[in-house]
Amino acid sequence: MLLLNIFKYNKSMKKIIIITGASSGMGAEFARQLSVRKCEDGGKIDEIWIIARREDRLKELSAELTGGSGAFVPLIKPIAVDIGGRKGGEIIGGLLAKEAGGVVIDTLVNNAGFGTYGRFDSTDIKWQLDEIDLNVTSPTAITWAALPYMERGSRIINTASLAAFSAMGCFAIYAATKAYMLSFTLGLAAELHSKGVKVIALCPGPVDTEFSQVASEGVRNKVLHGKKPYAVVRHCLRSLEKGKKIAVMAPKWKFKAFLPRLFGRYFTAKVTMLTEKRPSKKD
Numbered sequence: 001m002l003l004l005n006i007f008k009y010n011k012s013m014k015k016i017i018i019i020t021g022a023s024s025g026m027g028a029e030f031a032r033q034l035s036v037r038k039c040e041d042g043g044k045i046d047e048i049w050i051i052a053r054r055e056d057r058l059k060e061l062s063a064e065l066t067g068g069s070g071a072f073v074p075l076i077k078p079i080a081v082d083i084g085g086r087k088g089g090e091i092i093g094g095l096l097a098k099e100a101g102g103v104v105i106d107t108l109v110n111n112a113g114f115g116t117y118g119r120f121d122s123t124d125i126k127w128q129l130d131e132i133d134l135n136v137t138s139p140t141a142i143t144w145a146a147l148p149y150m151e152r153g154s155r156i157i158n159t160a161s162l163a164a165f166s167a168m169g170c171f172a173i174y175a176a177t178k179a180y181m182l183s184f185t186l187g188l189a190a191e192l193h194s195k196g197v198k199v200i201a202l203c204p205g206p207v208d209t210e211f212s213q214v215a216s217e218g219v220r221n222k223v224l225h226g227k228k229p230y231a232v233v234r235h236c237l238r239s240l241e242k243g244k245k246i247a248v249m250a251p252k253w254k255f256k257a258f259l260p261r262l263f264g265r266y267f268t269a270k271v272t273m274l275t276e277k278r279p280s281k282k283d
Contacts, residue, residue: 013102016047017074018092018146020083020139021112023052025209026159026202028061029229030109033237035065035074045074045106049095052112055080083112085133089141096149105149110139110181111159114214115174117278128173135177140184152196155240158185162205162253166260169273178203182246189245201246202236205253220278 017034021027031050048065050058058078065076081091096103113135116123139158146156163175164182185201192199208226232249239247248254260268 013104014046014099015044015104015106016049017045017107017109018049018051018105018142019109019111020051020088020142021159022050022061023054023057025211026204026207026229026233027052027109027111028057029233030111030157031061031065031076033230033233034107034109035076047075047077049077049079051079051081051083051092053080053082083134083138083142084130085137086141088112088138089143089145092142093145096145103149104151105146105154107155107157108143108146108150109157109159110142111157112138113159113177115171115211116280117170117220118280119170120172123173123280131173132177135174136180139181143188150197154197156185156188156192156197156199157236157240158199158201160185160201160203162203162248162257164201164203165257166272167265167269169269170278171272172269186245198240198243200236200240200244202232203246203248203253203257204232205250205256207232 019027019030019034022031027050031048035045035048050061052058055078058080062076062078079095083091096105114131116128116131120128143156143158150156158181160181161174161178163171164178166175167179168175182201182203185199189199204227206223206226208222208228212220212223212226227250235249236247248257263271
């Protein structure tokens with residue numbers, strides 16, 4: 001695998017940001033803040049690729065991001081496609097290879113994903129396997145496809161979760177997929193350190209997005225005590241700039257991330273199952 005040596009950077013090359021899961025929530029917020037931040041810090045970005053399945057949402061976000069005036073605004077490129085599983089890497093790799101004149105990825109945000117509430121044995125297995133495909137296989141394949149187009153100073157942001165720090169009852173698959181993302185991120189950060197590519201795992205607790213509505217199959221419209229996406233994304237980007245490898249914003253979240261070290265992951269899984277009820281249609 002050739003990294004950073006596949007081409008010599010040419011200033012005429014297109015510089016882009018890629019964000020998956022960009023139709024709502026933190027993905028859309030990453031698009032908002034990265035477009036503004038790169039303008040303010042003088043970093044020229046030619047395009048921001050916003051990727052998700054819902055074309056209408058992507059078009060709305062594109063119109064929002066290009067509706068301002070004054071500062072340079074990158075071209076917003078909506079890409080409505082299902083990137084679940086191995087095909088995610090094939091799709092992104094194919095799009096990158098088609099870019100005439102070459103392309104450099106400034107920032108890759110692997111944000112697409114979803115969760116499932118409920119016991120493993122009473123939740124549709126296909127749905128749970130789709131969850132693994134989107135949360136694990138897809139970002140892994142996309143990252144591999146993207147790396148040859150990165151240079152010193154490029155960044156990778158992987159959305160994990162506070163659930164990454166412990167096993168969780170009635171949230172078993174989701175917690176397992178996010179534990180993978182945290183481990184993958186830290187290993188990748190070690191490998192890419194000498195190349196000058198920064199890698200960070202975003203590990204939020206409850207955030208005010210559509211996550212709970214999807215995970216509960218519509219039973220719960222909003223996650224309880226959710227933080228605003230704006231604050232979570234802002235903290236993540238600031239942590240990335242400081243060279244941190246993990247972003248956990250709230251003091252309460254940091255405390256909960258530490259608890260499994262004291263009591264063990266099995267104990268934490270039992271406690272969360274009993275005390276943090278996650279409703280679903282199966283209940």
